[in-house]
Amino acid sequence: MTQVDVSPLFQPFSCKSLHLKNRIVMAPMTRQFSPGYIPNDDVVAYYRRRAENDVGLIITEGTTVNHPSANGYENVPAFHGEALKGWKKVVDAVHGAGGKIMPQLWHVGTVRKPGIGPDKEAPGMGPSGITSAGKRKAHVMSLEDIQACVAAFAQAAADAEQLGFDGVEIHGAHGYLIDQFFWDVTNERTDRYGGSLENRLQFAIEIIEAVRARVSASFPVMLRYSQWKQQDYSARLVQTPEELERFLKPLAKAGVDIFHCSNRRFWEPEFPGSSLNLAGWTKEITGLPTISVGSVGLEGDFLDTTFSGKDDGKPVPTRSFDELFARLQQGEFDLIAVGRALLQDPEWAVKVRQGRFSELKPYSKTAETHLY
Numbered sequence: 001m002t003q004v005d006v007s008p009l010f011q012p013f014s015c016k017s018l019h020l021k022n023r024i025v026m027a028p029m030t031r032q033f034s035p036g037y038i039p040n041d042d043v044v045a046y047y048r049r050r051a052e053n054d055v056g057l058i059i060t061e062g063t064t065v066n067h068p069s070a071n072g073y074e075n076v077p078a079f080h081g082e083a084l085k086g087w088k089k090v091v092d093a094v095h096g097a098g099g100k101i102m103p104q105l106w107h108v109g110t111v112r113k114p115g116i117g118p119d120k121e122a123p124g125m126g127p128s129g130i131t132s133a134g135k136r137k138a139h140v141m142s143l144e145d146i147q148a149c150v151a152a153f154a155q156a157a158a159d160a161e162q163l164g165f166d167g168v169e170i171h172g173a174h175g176y177l178i179d180q181f182f183w184d185v186t187n188e189r190t191d192r193y194g195g196s197l198e199n200r201l202q203f204a205i206e207i208i209e210a211v212r213a214r215v216s217a218s219f220p221v222m223l224r225y226s227q228w229k230q231q232d233y234s235a236r237l238v239q240t241p242e243e244l245e246r247f248l249k250p251l252a253k254a255g256v257d258i259f260h261c262s263n264r265r266f267w268e269p270e271f272p273g274s275s276l277n278l279a280g281w282t283k284e285i286t287g288l289p290t291i292s293v294g295s296v297g298l299e300g301d302f303l304d305t306t307f308s309g310k311d312d313g314k315p316v317p318t319r320s321f322d323e324l325f326a327r328l329q330q331g332e333f334d335l336i337a338v339g340r341a342l343l344q345d346p347e348w349a350v351k352v353r354q355g356r357f358s359e360l361k362p363y364s365k366t367a368e369t370h371l372y
């Protein structure tokens with residue numbers, strides 16, 4: 001067997017107060033295993049298992065900020081009230097196992113349908129009330145609604161630092177609330193939150209600035225963003241590197257420390273004429289560290305397995321690491337997030353470090369219906 005050099009993945013990384021032993025990030029993945037919206041001991045054990053097995057940084061499943069309309073799914077953990085006690089147990093368990101962890105702070109916006117708890121009556125809401133189905137059915141956010149959401153993100157970040165988390169990730173991706181402001185299809189506002197690309201950034205900028213004002217200067221603040229939306233997988237927020245620069249620079253100025261650039265396949269070039277992916281371009285434009293993501297170790301992307309609703313029962317075969325190692329080695333991006341491969345196999349990082357590639361498990365959808 002030829003020896004594969006796995007060292008690009010196992011270099012330390014630092015940003016402000018965050019010091020990681022390697023470049024492996026567990027991607028945020030909604031699990032819906034928190035009854036009463038509180039992470040329980042099974043959730044604690046689930047995250048501890050990944051920390052014990054060499055994952056450098058865990059980003060939690062999306063966890064909802066303290067706003068009545070934030071949640072869109074049952075058994076998703078909240079990030080306020082009683083749930084914070086559950087999160088404290090998670091943080092302590094991950095740190096006890098030598099890992100690092102950040103919560104992914106989430107508001108689903110118009111994706112929410114009333115009837116979902118904990119605030120069952122609360123409406124879905126967004127910049128223009130346009131739902132995931134493209135219909136104008138949800139509540140159009142008033143300035144007071146906007147202020148309440150900004151304050152909820154800031155409070156969640158302050159609570160995260162207080163609980164001992166190693167930073168926060170703000171969920172600005174995949175067509176949820178913050179992304180609904182970014183995207184002109186869901187944002188038809190005519191005030192300072194809508195219209196030009198610069199105006200559509202305003203909501204996120206206010207959140208980032210409010211978060212920064214409530215946490216220590218050394219506390220890392222990450223922003224996840226994506227071109228694709230759960231309402232439209234082929235959507236694009238920006239078409240050119242110049243537009244991407246107009247998108248990123250004000251967000252970086254507002255106080256983002258690390259950008260998490262969500263792709264379905266990390267090896268795909270973002271714009272013609274260069275092999276750089278979205279994380280590569282983001283690093284080039286901002287000079288900030290970036291996280292890439294998308295089908296690491298697997299031959300099929302998550303649309304086929306997770307969001308398509310199809311399950312043909314066939315496992316997704318594993319994929320070579322050569323391209324990932326080459327891109328990391330070149331410094332195109334700093335960190336790589338791993339989603340499904342880490343759901344399937346908590347020991348994934350250890351096996352890769354030890355070169356036990358033949359022991360990596362193909363992905364099967366049953367990994368999504370169990371918490372282990």
Ligand SMILES: Cc1cc2nc3c(=O)[nH]c(=O)nc-3n(C[C@H](O)[C@H](O)[C@H](O)COP(=O)(O)O)c2cc1C
Pocket residue numbers: 027028029030031061062104171173174224262263264293294295296301302306337338339340341368
């Ligand atoms: C079961 C599941 C739940 C997910 N939930 C979230 C989420 O809460 N927040 C988020 O930003 N992305 C979420 N994603 C997307 C992943 O973070 C990741 O970007 C995607 O799965 C691609 O990585 P992979 O190909 O390594 O799985 C989810 C993906 C899966 C498979």
